[in-house]
Amino acid sequence: MGSVLELTDVTITRNGTKLLDAVTWSVEDAHRWVVLGPNGAGKTTLLQIASARMHPTSGTATILGETLGQVDVFELRPRIGLTSAAIADRIPRHERVDDVVVSASYAVLGRWREAYDEVDHERARRLLAWLGVGEYADRTFGTLSEGERKRVQIARALMTDPELLLMDEPAAGLDLGGRESLVRTLDEIAADEWAPATVLVTHHVEEIPPSFTHVLLLRGGSVMAAGPIGETLTSPALSETFGLPLKVVRSDDRWTARADR
Numbered sequence: 001m002g003s004v005l006e007l008t009d010v011t012i013t014r015n016g017t018k019l020l021d022a023v024t025w026s027v028e029d030a031h032r033w034v035v036l037g038p039n040g041a042g043k044t045t046l047l048q049i050a051s052a053r054m055h056p057t058s059g060t061a062t063i064l065g066e067t068l069g070q071v072d073v074f075e076l077r078p079r080i081g082l083t084s085a086a087i088a089d090r091i092p093r094h095e096r097v098d099d100v101v102v103s104a105s106y107a108v109l110g111r112w113r114e115a116y117d118e119v120d121h122e123r124a125r126r127l128l129a130w131l132g133v134g135e136y137a138d139r140t141f142g143t144l145s146e147g148e149r150k151r152v153q154i155a156r157a158l159m160t161d162p163e164l165l166l167m168d169e170p171a172a173g174l175d176l177g178g179r180e181s182l183v184r185t186l187d188e189i190a191a192d193e194w195a196p197a198t199v200l201v202t203h204h205v206e207e208i209p210p211s212f213t214h215v216l217l218l219r220g221g222s223v224m225a226a227g228p229i230g231e232t233l234t235s236p237a238l239s240e241t242f243g244l245p246l247k248v249v250r251s252d253d254r255w256t257a258r259a260d261r
């Protein structure tokens, strides 16, 4: 299909500070991107633009062929799947898990008055099963572990069959087993030819699933490097991004990084 996201010189200014500084970035349909950068680099802000929840102060953002500022964002948002801690915090803990997923089709949080079709519930249950949490469909969200909640959120983000999937630190707060299991699931999703173009935000190279194809390195709102992961995710580039000497190693299609002494 071609270009899914096209940012040209996107700058976001708040209180005189540039949260993003002339970001130019292009995401194609078949791409699976990792966005890496330290805390405060602007990663979440970048996803706010990519999910049509924030407008550039200057520059142009074109999402799924629609340019922000010239499109009704309420029509655009259902075409984009987004997971983030901020969204998770707004999910009522007493909400049934399958309702958390189904309610995404109405772009509302919390089951309130809408009547959902049986087909929607079937789709929600299929997605929950695909994410490995099918047996929890009838439980309430609050009774799930942190890792299970992350999976439910991803199922929810996929409910509207989005053309672009954005995940903001989905592995944050998971223990080692939970992380490894989520990385495997994300890898399966990304490897599926029917999966949407995907952007995964993290600050740990250990969380990069093997099938991800591209990386964007962000520091202080500026793009330090962007391109195919094998040639872009180098020790010098990662060191510059995080501001300390780092050694990055790829082994068995997974990545590790540590301080280089």
Ligand SMILES: Nc1ncnc2c1ncn2[C@@H]1O[C@H](COP(=O)(O)OP(=O)(O)O)[C@@H](O)[C@H]1O
Binding pocket: 014, 015, 017, 019, 037, 038, 039, 040, 041, 042, 043, 044, 045, 046
């Ligand atoms: N509304 C705002 N006004 C001023 N500064 C903000 C605002 N929102 C975020 N920031 C700042 O912008 C920077 C980038 O934030 P963010 O995109 O959340 O970074 P990341 O997700 O990479 O940790 C941070 O320093 C943050 O404090």
Ligand SMILES: [Mg+2]
Binding pocket: 043, 044, 045, 168
């Ligand atoms: Mg963030």
